[in-house]
Amino acid sequence: MKNSGVVPDQLILATVLPACGHIRHLRIGKAIHSYMLVSDMIIGAHISSALISLYASCANMEMAEKLYNEMPRKDLVSSTAMVSRYARNRKVEIARSIFDGMPEKDVVSWSAMISGYVDSNQPNEALSLFNGMQECGIRSDEVTMLSVISACANLGSLNKAKWIHAFIKNNGLNKVLHICNALIDMFAKCGGINLALNVFNEMPLKNVITWTSMISAFAMHGDGKSSLRLFEQMKDEGAEPNEVTFLSLLYACCHVGLVYEGRLLFSSMVQQYGIEPKHEHYGCMVDLLEGLNLCKKQLIS
Known part of the structure; x- marks a missing residue:
């Protein structure tokens, strides 16, 4: 475009900069920023926000913070970019300070802050902020709910898990595939295996996850035989297992001492499905066989 003699205006640059941030291409983004400076281009609020988002997305927080502090009026886009990046870097105190100072907040800024608390292993703060989000009348989206489900799973509270599930149903998200997958994991970690199974059985579509x-x-609940039965059902329905599926199956066998079944699974993983075992798979097999040897020693003694 430049070689053709066409001078890019702020509208074009405001479109290109977010694209650079999206693909984490800092070098091109910095070149555009330098071009604006040497061209004495007036950098408006929307360009400043785009630059801040670029540098924050590319983890150049020093430049992002410099530009943010120079803005006479912080807008929603720039503030959300700062909150999101600081939260991802687990600097939740700084992120919360910016978040609290925002005159307006949207679902993206709320979700970024909630996610930051989850990633920093502060599930109570994440759920508390989620409550505040509802009180402010902000409608949560799928991204928000995935973070909230994760927070609840980390807490291990079955009552909170039931509350989150009811909220999801009331807001029409209970048919979203990745939401339901997360709910299964949440209920399992909160001790509600039957509730996890209910979610599973009610799902119209299922994927390998x-x-x-x-x-x-x-x-997780020590029911290895149910894990194996479900695996047979999975194969009958034409679903293709992956390395995580086999790791879960081997863990199930290891947990209840199903040595024969574990060895068959390990063999089929390699020979039938062509999955290369990783350290975790070998670790399960070692534990499984060590358990067998321990039983033999106890019988001999």
């Missing part, structure tokens, strides 16, 4: 989550849920 769905099957693996339920297999893992049974394994």
Whole structure:
């Protein structure tokens, strides 16, 4: 465009800069920024916000913070970019300070802050902020709910898990595939294996993550035989297992001492499905066989 003699205006640059941030292409973004400076281009609020988003997305927080502090009026886009990046870097105190100072907040800024608390292992703060979001009348989206489900799973509170599930149903998100997959994991970690199974059974569509989550849920609760039965059902319905599926199955066998079944699974993983075992798979097999040797020693003694 420049080689053709066409001078890019602010509208074009405001479109190109977010694209650079989206693909994490800092070098091109910095070149555009330099071009604006040497061209004495007037940098308006929307360009400043785009630059801040670029630098924040590319983890150049020093420049993002410099530009943000130079803005006479902080807008929603720039503030949300700062909150999101600081939250991802687990600097939740700084993120919360910016968040609290925002005159207006949208679902993206709320979700970024909630996610930051979850990533920083502060699930109570995440759920508290989610409550505040509802009180402000902000409608949560799928991104928000995935963070909230994760917070609840980390807490292990079955009552809170039931409340989150009811909220999801009331807001029409209970048919969203990845939301339901997360609910299965949440209920399993909160001790509600039957509730996890209910979610699983009510799902009209299932993918490999769905099957693996339920297999893992049974394994987590020491019900290895149910994990194996579900795996057979998974194969009957034509779903293709992956390495995580087999890891969950091996863990289930290891947990209840199903040595023969574990060895068959390990063999089929390699020979039938062509999945290369990783350290975790070998670790499960070692634990499984060590358990067998321990039993033999106890019988001999």
